[in-house]
Amino acid sequence: MTHSDTHAYTTHDTATMLLPWYINGSLDCEQQELVDEHLAVCLTCRSELHTQRRIAQLVQARCDASVGAEIGFAEVCKRIRPAHRTLLGRVRDLSRNTPHIQAGMWVSGAAIAASIFMALPLLHDLGEPAIAPGEYRTLSATDDHLDIRENTLRLMFSTSIADGIQQDILREINAVAVSSASPGGVLTVRVPAGELDSALALLRNRSGVRLAEPVYINHESTGGD
Amino acid sequence: MARIETGNDAATVTADEQDAILLGRIEKQEMAAFESLYKRYHSKLSRFVVSTLGQSNQVDEIINDVMYVVWNKAASYNRQCKPSTWIFGIAYNKARKYFTTAEQQRNVSLSGFDVDVESTGTQAQWMEQLERDDLCTSILSSLSPEHRAVVELTYFYGMHYREISQIMECPENTVKTRMFHARKRMASLAQPEINRN
Numbered sequence: 001m002t003h004s005d006t007h008a009y010t011t012h013d014t015a016t017m018l019l020p021w022y023i024n025g026s027l028d029c030e031q032q033e034l035v036d037e038h039l040a041v042c043l044t045c046r047s048e049l050h051t052q053r054r055i056a057q058l059v060q061a062r063c064d065a066s067v068g069a070e071i072g073f074a075e076v077c078k079r080i081r082p083a084h085r086t087l088l089g090r091v092r093d094l095s096r097n098t099p100h101i102q103a104g105m106w107v108s109g110a111a112i113a114a115s116i117f118m119a120l121p122l123l124h125d126l127g128e129p130a131i132a133p134g135e136y137r138t139l140s141a142t143d144d145h146l147d148i149r150e151n152t153l154r155l156m157f158s159t160s161i162a163d164g165i166q167q168d169i170l171r172e173i174n175a176v177a178v179s180s181a182s183p184g185g186v187l188t189v190r191v192p193a194g195e196l197d198s199a200l201a202l203l204r205n206r207s208g209v210r211l212a213e214p215v216y217i218n219h220e221s222t223g224g225d
Numbered sequence: 226m227a228r229i230e231t232g233n234d235a236a237t238v239t240a241d242e243q244d245a246i247l248l249g250r251i252e253k254q255e256m257a258a259f260e261s262l263y264k265r266y267h268s269k270l271s272r273f274v275v276s277t278l279g280q281s282n283q284v285d286e287i288i289n290d291v292m293y294v295v296w297n298k299a300a301s302y303n304r305q306c307k308p309s310t311w312i313f314g315i316a317y318n319k320a321r322k323y324f325t326t327a328e329q330q331r332n333v334s335l336s337g338f339d340v341d342v343e344s345t346g347t348q349a350q351w352m353e354q355l356e357r358d359d360l361c362t363s364i365l366s367s368l369s370p371e372h373r374a375v376v377e378l379t380y381f382y383g384m385h386y387r388e389i390s391q392i393m394e395c396p397e398n399t400v401k402t403r404m405f406h407a408r409k410r411m412a413s414l415a416q417p418e419i420n421r422n
Contacts, residue, residue: 017401020408026385051412058361058415059380069267073260076289080259080296207297 011038015045023049023056151196152178152215153203156186161208169206173199188215244308251299263292269382270316276377277320277370287323291316306391313382314392317374324370364414372407375400 015038021027022035039045157166170177175189191199196214203212238246244265250258270288275281294315302311365373374393378384386404390397 017405020379020404021386024379024383026383048412051416052408055364055408055411055415056380058364059376062361062365062381069264072267072285072288073263075285076263076292076296077256079289079293080256207293 012042012045015039015042016048019045019049019052020056023053149215150190151193152188152190153196153200154186154188154211154213154215155203155209156184156211158208158210159185165208169203169209173202175199186211241307241309244312245304248295248299248302248308251296252302259292259296262295266292266312270312272381273313273316273374273377274320276365276381277317277374278324279366279370279373283323287316287319290319294319307388310384310388310391313378314394317392318394320370320374360415364411367414368407368410372403372410375403376407376411379404 011034015035018027018031018035022032027035039049157169170189173189173191174195175191178188178190181187200212200214203209244262247258247262247265251262267288270291271284274284274287278284291312295312302308365376368376371393375389378389378392379386384392386397386400389400393400
């Protein structure tokens with residue numbers, strides 16, 4: 001085989017491989033020129049070009065059933081902001097396009113609110129909450145009498161996060177387990193002194209971490225530590 | 226090419242630049258920007274995922290998984306590729322993982338993602354199927370998901386093989402080779418129809 005034969009063979013292979021992108025017009029000038037010159041002298045490639053152009057037309061003409069973007073966007077919003085979806089928000093979404101349902105819900109809502117208001121005195125003495133006093137921070141608590149218990153935090157992973165990845169995340173924040181996971185999947189861990197803020201920032205930045213909160217001690221409450 | 230008014234001067238912005246602007250705003254947790262990007266990409270990603278998987282089940286879930294990642298990882302988009310390349314890359318990986326999980330549940334070999342379906346019928350039977358089904362859908366369904374992805378990205382989305390290699394995270398020569406095998410198979414199946422026209 002002569003040098004020119006080898007060169008021609010290589011050019012043919014190169015041009016053949018580039019044909020699809022010659023068809024879609026994405027080749028740069030040098031590549032396009034190479035294919036143009038080769039097509040002028042190669043019947044095989046011209047035939048292949050015709051076939052591929054037809055196939056490209058079939059692919060471009062193929063229609064697919066459209067999927068509702070509005071519905072999809074509403075679904076992904078639920079994942080982004082699940083904590084902000086209050087009962088009122090869900091009711092609003094449901095009745096947005098159904099005015100008669102909206103009117104009915106206003107009437108129902110007013111009746112329910114009135115019932116709850118009248119029943120409030122009966123709910124006052126239903127018993128002590130199961131959560132021990134001082135274990136959780138309440139809205140009425142101020143920072144003055146709050147302490148973070150020994151650089152301890154609670155976290156909960158998404159169920160889609162594999163165990164191996166969970167362990168990697170815990171290693172990243174140098175966390176040591178204080179207790180085993182609760183039935184609800186909440187872990188209590190301790191991080192090195194001075195690293196709590198950075199650990200919380202890292203955890204809250206991870207999409208697979210559903211919850212990350214320090215464990216507070218409320219010195220004001222009775223029975224607190 | 227769209228025109229966006231910026232201050233007193235009108236600027237002409239390409240689609241890629243628009244997407245990059247939206248990603249910058251999404252990084253700042255702007256929901257309106259996210260909604261715009263979602264609607265710009267929803268139909269494109271739907272078609273790509275349906276085409277890659279060869280069926281439309283779970284497409285909604287996959288699209289939402291993709292856009293959820295876009296929302297959470299907008300800060301990690303480093304502008305070294307086009308926004309569309311970055312987003313399609315996420316979609317391809319999600320589709321691939323879904324395919325692998327589905328195949329595992331059916332106890333099928335995990336190599337099925339890059340294996341074309343062998344035609345088991347005669348040419349006459351194939352032509353009968355063409356009369357019943359859309360020609361292109363029939364042809365594409367015989368390809369592996371990886372081959373289908375290359376064909377779609379090339380012929381429908383008009384992408385260069387360099388961009389496709391970034392999306393599929395494989396060498397450029399691998400993209401060319403996959404396309405070569407895919408088009409040979411497609412040509413053999415579509416030849417009667419092409420000759421008729």
